[in-house]
Amino acid sequence: MFNSNFEPRTSNLELWGDFVQIDVFTLFPEMFSGPFDTSIIKKAREKRLLSVDLINIRDFSRNKHHTVDDTPYGGGAGMVMGADAIFEAADRLRDRRGGIGRFVYMSPAGVPLHQGMVRDFSSESHLVILCGHYEGVDQRVRDRLVTDEVSIGDYVLTGGELPAMVLVDAVARLIPGVLGEAASAEEDSFSDGLLEYPHYTRPRVYRGMEVPEVLLNGHHEQIRLWRRRQSLLQTLASRPELLAGAPLADEDRVILKQAVIDLEKLGLPEEIGKKQKRRKEGNPESRIQNPE
Numbered sequence: 001m002f003n004s005n006f007e008p009r010t011s012n013l014e015l016w017g018d019f020v021q022i023d024v025f026t027l028f029p030e031m032f033s034g035p036f037d038t039s040i041i042k043k044a045r046e047k048r049l050l051s052v053d054l055i056n057i058r059d060f061s062r063n064k065h066h067t068v069d070d071t072p073y074g075g076g077a078g079m080v081m082g083a084d085a086i087f088e089a090a091d092r093l094r095d096r097r098g099g100i101g102r103f104v105y106m107s108p109a110g111v112p113l114h115q116g117m118v119r120d121f122s123s124e125s126h127l128v129i130l131c132g133h134y135e136g137v138d139q140r141v142r143d144r145l146v147t148d149e150v151s152i153g154d155y156v157l158t159g160g161e162l163p164a165m166v167l168v169d170a171v172a173r174l175i176p177g178v179l180g181e182a183a184s185a186e187e188d189s190f191s192d193g194l195l196e197y198p199h200y201t202r203p204r205v206y207r208g209m210e211v212p213e214v215l216l217n218g219h220h221e222q223i224r225l226w227r228r229r230q231s232l233l234q235t236l237a238s239r240p241e242l243l244a245g246a247p248l249a250d251e252d253r254v255i256l257k258q259a260v261i262d263l264e265k266l267g268l269p270e271e272i273g274k275k276q277k278r279r280k281e282g283n284p285e286s287r288i289q290n291p292e
């Protein structure tokens with residue numbers, strides 16, 4: 001029932017500290033074995049910083065054929081994931097863990113995931129993630145069990161398993177000790193509200209493309225300024241809407257103003273605006289028609 005590969009370190013939520021326990025309610029536990037048994041997530045589990053238990057919802061179905069879906073009251077196409085097996089599994093989990101932390105339902109109708117939410121989830125010692133299927137889940141699960149409903153984007157997947165993996169991965173890398181370099185999580189895109197600056201490694205010249213001179217001179221302040229400028233310009237070019245929410249210093253504003261003046265000379269802000277509009281609106285045919 002509880003995947004024996006994913007044993008918790010302790011059942012006492014109080015004692016966990018930086019350790020995060022994630023319990024995933026799914027109809028397809030086998031989907032998780034690749035991503036959770038590889039690379040950083042695997043190491044985080046081995047280091048006992050993270051424990052992921054996979055709970056097969058079907059095991060808690062009390063009907064003869066272990067089905068978990070049913071036709072919707074009121075009619076309509078498709079099937080709905082019933083409340084019973086999910087409530088039963090949650091009851092068992094509550095007994096086993098001594099409580100339930102946040103209960104996250106992955107759904108295209110949820111709040112779009114962003115790094116601030118990931119940071120918030122990573123500060124919890126216990127998360128339950130429910131992977132939806134079919135047309136969605138009985139509303140009583142959402143009303144009574146779910147604390148957070150999360151989407152990974154405005155598109156519909158066949159189930160919540162891939163979104164759950166995305167969330168676990170994003171949360172895991174913020175648990176102290178999971179990433180080798182303490183700095184690397186702090187410096188990534190979004191951690192300061194901006195996109196990341198460009199990175200280079202050897203060789204110095206590759207197919208005629210040179211590493212910017214400033215990165216080679218060992219002058220830390222110049223490198224810091226160059227990287228900051230690049231972050232600002234990258235954000236302005238790709239995600240200008242992020243600038244409104246990013247904490248900007250006066251020197252950042254000077255850099256951005258100058259960049260906009262330079263771009264205006266080239267007629268580019270209009271291009272950025274158009275790109276933004278296309279991104280926001282997308283192709284009308286590709287918009288979600290019926291999120292759960």
Ligand code: ADE
Pocket residue numbers: 106107108132150151152153154155156157158159160163
């Ligand atoms: N389930 C199906 N599509 C999803 C999405 N975009 N985000 C979260 N859960 C989902």
